[in-house]
Amino acid sequence: MAEAMGGQMGAVTALVRSSFLVSSVYAEAAREYKLTPQQGQLLCVLMAQPYGMGELSTTLRLAKSSLTELVDRTTMRGLVRREPDPRDGRAIRVVLTKQGGELAEAFYTAACRRVDALMQGMTPAQRTALAELLGLLVRHNNVPMVFMEPDGGA
Secondary structure, eight states, X not given: OTTTTTOOOOHHHHHHHHHHHHHHHHHHXXXXXXXXXXXXXXXXXXXXXXXXXXXXXXXXXXXXXXXXHHHHHHHHTTXXXXXXXXXXXXXXXXXXOHHHHHHHHHHHHHHXXXXXXXXXXXXXXXXXXXXXXXXXXXXXXXOOOOSOOTTSOO
């Protein structure tokens, strides 16, 4: 009600609504590349390095059966492949294919561009403050690295 009258939005409302906004923009970018948002996330995670299924399950916060289905669908598209883990002959890891790496890079760039555009009305100081506060939130909640910094940092 306060928002409708020009008042400030509370932190919870702002976080939930901004999460919805970013998720929507991310999903639009995924659709542009004929990916589901989950496939886009998988490709972005694998840009950093190959992962074992257990690590992926933890990182993407997916049940093992859901992750298996996601990897199966993405494998059928030729974007990832399973290969033996060199550290453990019983385990497998998921790796981007050449096609998957190219698509991941294009999708990642488009997603970054779209999310960055959400902040175009902010001053540099406001963007820095937002990044600092959200970074604090992410670190305090041990959010896994599911998206890299555009410059390649964590």
